[in-house]
Amino acid sequence: MHFSHIFKSKKNLQSTFLALFLAFFSLNVSAHPKPDAPASAENHGTVASEGTKTEEFDITAFILHHIADSHGFHLWGEGDNSVAVSLPVILWIDNGLVTFMSSAFHHDDEGKHVVEKNGQRFVNYHEKIYIASVTPNEHGEYMSLDADHKASNVLPLDFSITKNVFTLIFSAIILIIVFVGVANSYAKRKGKSPKGFQSLIEPVILFIRDDIAIPNLGAKYEGYMPYLLTVFFFIWFNNILGMVPFFPGGANLTGNINLTLVLSVITFLITNVKANGHYWKHIFWMPGVPVPMKIFLAPLELMGVFTKPIALMIRLFANITAGHILVLALLCLIFVFKSIFIAPVSIVFVVFISMIELLVGFIQAFIFTVLTALFIGLAVQEHGEH
């Protein structure tokens, strides 16, 4: 098996370059947060304040709020005046399922507005839904918080259609419409050259087949093509959708560790279910090395079985989240310097970084797919070359 092309390819060189580049920028960002500004809920809504308030702008909380999941698509406005797309909240508590729309919270995410449903009282505290305390604390929050702002309220199982879940379903529907459409145009123009959108997609499909699947999986590539194609287009589309700053984009889906966890678990399952005896032998009883070495290598190799998908999970999450943080941090410069004149600089940088993020969005989808193919290839190959 030849891996060298992965490291030699120009794309990876670029991504290495970009990774270094991004690391450089994120260092700058981490230098900015004000250490004296606690991540308190009060500071949170000051983004659009007209400067009448003298509070410090909390860049960390602002950014984390924006890349986190939420129960609703915020469009514009602040506080009670904000306009948002309301999404269903689905909670599983001891006495059954509770559902209501997120608009019931009246855009409150500070635990101040209690929603009563099915004899239970809920509050939205930092986009997590807790069972409300009976009485509010000194900040008017129906929460019982300890000294570290840790909530001790009961956290029901939350199956809500959050912003990320909405984006997930939305992207799935778009992908289905697009690719079933493409499949239909194949059926319509049977045996002819591709046309229109089909000709845009076909090179990508061929790229995945010829440059990812076949070099890594060999003759058995066909069975894994649906997964590789789906995972590639799903990640790519969501990476780009995440770059769109307004509804229906804007959710940081591929930069959410829960989603990358699911994807890497699927890769992990495919790899290990399809793995042949040869692969397991290489893990537990490495051929060609002395017995003490075999015993020494077995736990390391076994660890590798798990670290590979974990690396996959972290890589996608970190890259996409880093991009979002970077864009937001550059925009926050305007508020940090409290000057409108810094805006052009911010915008130029944001546009530049967004361009790079478009590239990173593709590269990360590509890397996830390549590594998936590689791991599966390692597990299913018949004759190892070590």
Next chain:
Amino acid sequence: MDLFSPSIGLIVWSTIVFLTLLFILAKFAWKPVMAAIKEREQFIDDALNKAELATQEMARLTAQNEDLMKQARAERDEILKEAKMLKDNIVNEAKTQAQTEGTKLIEKARIEIENQKKAALAELKGQVSSLSLEIAERVLRSQLDDKAKQQDLVASLLKDVELN
């Protein structure tokens, strides 16, 4: 940190949605698309192979034609050569035949001439003998007067005749 907080809802939803997406796309998109691409590539390969075969066939046919032409030319040359030989033979034969015929005719003519000559000679001999007899008669008649003279004359006449 908030970034790493697990969310069971998102995990469950993304598992369901992703697997559904995978299933639907695999069944309704990737399967027909991959099949169509493969079929088309097969078709292109076949077409190229066929073109290759056709070129080879063409070359073969050209070579065959060339061969046929060469063969035909050789055959034509052969035929021409044969014809020429035949003509020469015929001419030669005719010549020899004519020659033999001519010699035969000449021979015949010669024999005829000989015969004629012989006949003429015989006739001449006869005439000469009758003439001699006549002469002898006349001489005898004239010489009978002189006996001795008669005898001499006869003897000399006979001598002359025999010489002839």
